[in-house]
Amino acid sequence: MITVLQPGLLTTVQDLGRFGYQRFGVVVGGALDRFAARVANVIVGNDENAAVIECAQRGPELRFERDTLIAWTGADFGATIGGEPLPPDRAVRVHAGETISLGVARTGLRAWLAVAGGVDVPLVLGSRTTYRRGGLGGFAGRPLRAGDTLRGGEASDWSQSFQRRAGRVSTWSVRPQTLGKPAAAGAVRAMRGPEWDWFEADAQRVFFATEWTATKDADRMGVRLAGPALPQRTAREMISEGVADGVVQVPAGGGPIVLLPSRQTVGGYPRIAAVATVDLGRLAQLAPGRTIWFEEITVADAQGLYLARERDLNRVRTGLARLAS
Amino acid sequence: MRITPVGDAALRIELGEAIGETALQRVQAACAALDGTAIPGLVETVPAYTTVTVHYDPAAVAAAGASADDIVGWLAHRIERALVSASARSLRKGSTVEIPVCYGGEFGPDLERVAAQAKLTPEEVVRRHAAGHYLVHLVGFSPGFPYLGGMAPELATPRLARPRAQVPAGSVGIAGAQTGVYPLATPGGWNLIGRTPRRLFRPEENPPVLLQPGDRVKFRSITADEFGRLEVEK
Numbered sequence: 001m002i003t004v005l006q007p008g009l010l011t012t013v014q015d016l017g018r019f020g021y022q023r024f025g026v027v028v029g030g031a032l033d034r035f036a037a038r039v040a041n042v043i044v045g046n047d048e049n050a051a052v053i054e055c056a057q058r059g060p061e062l063r064f065e066r067d068t069l070i071a072w073t074g075a076d077f078g079a080t081i082g083g084e085p086l087p088p089d090r091a092v093r094v095h096a097g098e099t100i101s102l103g104v105a106r107t108g109l110r111a112w113l114a115v116a117g118g119v120d121v122p123l124v125l126g127s128r129t130t131y132r133r134g135g136l137g138g139f140a141g142r143p144l145r146a147g148d149t150l151r152g153g154e155a156s157d158w159s160q161s162f163q164r165r166a167g168r169v170s171t172w173s174v175r176p177q178t179l180g181k182p183a184a185a186g187a188v189r190a191m192r193g194p195e196w197d198w199f200e201a202d203a204q205r206v207f208f209a210t211e212w213t214a215t216k217d218a219d220r221m222g223v224r225l226a227g228p229a230l231p232q233r234t235a236r237e238m239i240s241e242g243v244a245d246g247v248v249q250v251p252a253g254g255g256p257i258v259l260l261p262s263r264q265t266v267g268g269y270p271r272i273a274a275v276a277t278v279d280l281g282r283l284a285q286l287a288p289g290r291t292i293w294f295e296e297i298t299v300a301d302a303q304g305l306y307l308a309r310e311r312d313l314n315r316v317r318t319g320l321a322r323l324a325s
Numbered sequence: 326m327r328i329t330p331v332g333d334a335a336l337r338i339e340l341g342e343a344i345g346e347t348a349l350q351r352v353q354a355a356c357a358a359l360d361g362t363a364i365p366g367l368v369e370t371v372p373a374y375t376t377v378t379v380h381y382d383p384a385a386v387a388a389a390g391a392s393a394d395d396i397v398g399w400l401a402h403r404i405e406r407a408l409v410s411a412s413a414r415s416l417r418k419g420s421t422v423e424i425p426v427c428y429g430g431e432f433g434p435d436l437e438r439v440a441a442q443a444k445l446t447p448e449e450v451v452r453r454h455a456a457g458h459y460l461v462h463l464v465g466f467s468p469g470f471p472y473l474g475g476m477a478p479e480l481a482t483p484r485l486a487r488p489r490a491q492v493p494a495g496s497v498g499i500a501g502a503q504t505g506v507y508p509l510a511t512p513g514g515w516n517l518i519g520r521t522p523r524r525l526f527r528p529e530e531n532p533p534v535l536l537q538p539g540d541r542v543k544f545r546s547i548t549a550d551e552f553g554r555l556e557v558e559k
Contacts, residue, residue: 024464025470239376240373244332271331300395302332304393306333306384307384
């Protein structure tokens, strides 16, 4: 059992998303950086889709009522356990009665905390993800509040065996940002979007040549960027259709918006580009005022990067499985 | 039919140029065909007015035998093959759903605005809105939100210049030539003309929505008293 002493700014229970219901208009949601959440789960021996605790900007203070194993990944939060530093990307043993404080994001915005066995909340439409607007999923369909108590699921055999033998902090670490082939600092790799041809040649050039600034107009649905205008060749009305994570849509007379996992299921704005899945985590960490630039790659390139990162994660899994045997 | 990537984990299948029943039928046939075919790596399909968007997992597609540099081609080929059989399948027959609406008053604060725009009395707007035969073209925006075609053209009213921060669940609205119903309390810029006590999103049921593409909708004008009674029953 975990008691929420301080809830933090926007702390929610998330798994990898509520898939299969977009046709009914139900948003997918899930951890805003799914890969970082998967890695946190792998570190504590969980199923990758186990529910984790997502923190934004100011993390929660949590008291653990029984011994367990935890790991957190994401931005630089300066987390502590009993006042001592709680390093990211590592398996950490927590004893009954101990309190962790996730701290405050110093760079970036978000972090994911995995607990051995996962956070045990009911499945709603096949997922444990919090869907705030619908008031369902996660913990009571809402962000955590002080006094809430969360139940942990049953820890895996690996996790139990590791807990018996490990020290306070694992000697090894798995940093999600370093797996696969990370982009250069400040870069986000992106493909041409389905409506690329709708934009003026100059807009196409400018899109990949601009340093874009993240605005305050950002949430779990998307991030609006500030920069030069991206005019279309001719004013065309788009017929609404399905959208995807990472799609960069350009509303008339507004900055481009990169869609994130809590996006709507359909949209009606032309899409100049789409961010590669492997770089979506960077958008989840983009604090207002920070800048990024888009580096053009092909769809096959983006998929190659995705497969390379999956291979790396597979190697990590195999390595960790050996540790417990 | 044209298949184009939407990023590295989705494809868009184009099945028509314009909103209409022909496109809707093609979209529904395509979805039925994809639902009935096991395509490796396919996560889910999202039908819209003239398109179907297919979300997939590139790693699962590669694991099923696609070469890493031709995941899109491999998948597009299988989708095309599945769609060839689409016309032969029987479609889910849309049902006709009655939606009781209490028009005007506190439930329809923009009824006067719509009436002024149409140069009709509010009563006549209600009569014409409730007399329409509507077809669900798309479910999206929020869970169970139906985009309905078939509204009398004279009722068309531009969106509000300033969207409301909160539109109550059940609100019936008009935006341009479209009419729809808000299943959840969300921000929104549609002109609100009434409210229904029926729930359009009901996560405890399968399917979790009252209306699906292809369904027909009839609105029935009810009094505030009847609204109250129906609300208590639900």
